[in-house]
Amino acid sequence: METRSIIVATGATAKRLGLPGEERLWQKGISACAVCDGALPIFRGKVLVVIGGGDTACEEALFLTKYAGKVIMLVRRDALRASKAMQERVFADKKIEVQWNSNALEASGEKKLEAVKAKDNKTGKELTIQASGLFYAVGHQPNTVFLGGQVELDETGYVKTIPGTTRTSVPGLFACGDVQDKIYRQAVTAAGTGCMAALEAEKWLAGQ
DSSP states (O other), X not given: OOOSXXXXXXXXXXXXXXXXXXXXXXXXXXXXXXXXXXXXXXXXXXXXXXXXXSHHHHHHHXXXXXXXXXXXXXXXXXXXXXOHHHHHHHHHOTTEEEETTEEEEEEEOSSSOOEEEEEETTTOOEEEEEOSEEEEOSOEEESOGGGTTSSOBOTTSXXXXXXXXXXXXSTTEEEOGGGTOSSOOOHHHHHHHHHHHHHHHHHHHHTO
């Protein structure tokens, strides 16, 4: 099949941990987007767990404090990787508790998430956290492998676009949504860049 122009809108996939119980309880208390799901009634006033120690994890934890009764961050090291300013915000929030040197082991529950089992990777001690929500903040993987190096990507695999446009390094090839956006990752911004890509592709075709 041949075409004169292409819009790449293949998105990015949230990285998962493959915990026991994860597949069965996905979207039944387990999520990879606090902004998308954090305000749902099942999470309001409850204990929620966030896995991760970078800026994204801190942002997710802080966002969840608007709705949760308590937010527990599981951090696999003894320090956060987030910026100093973000760390200060986390430490200052009384709703957030950080569990250092902790790895999640299992998610459990009948029809929805009820508990998260974790392990202290220094002492080996295991604990069970009674929680209604588990949020992964361990990054996303852009769906760009199929491009096979035919368009310029950044160091993490996202399609590089000219700032303020959806144009890529290949004339006639445009990229929109999460495949080129690693900052906002929201449906409204994806739809906006989708519209931009359509208009730019139409203009490009008209000039050919």
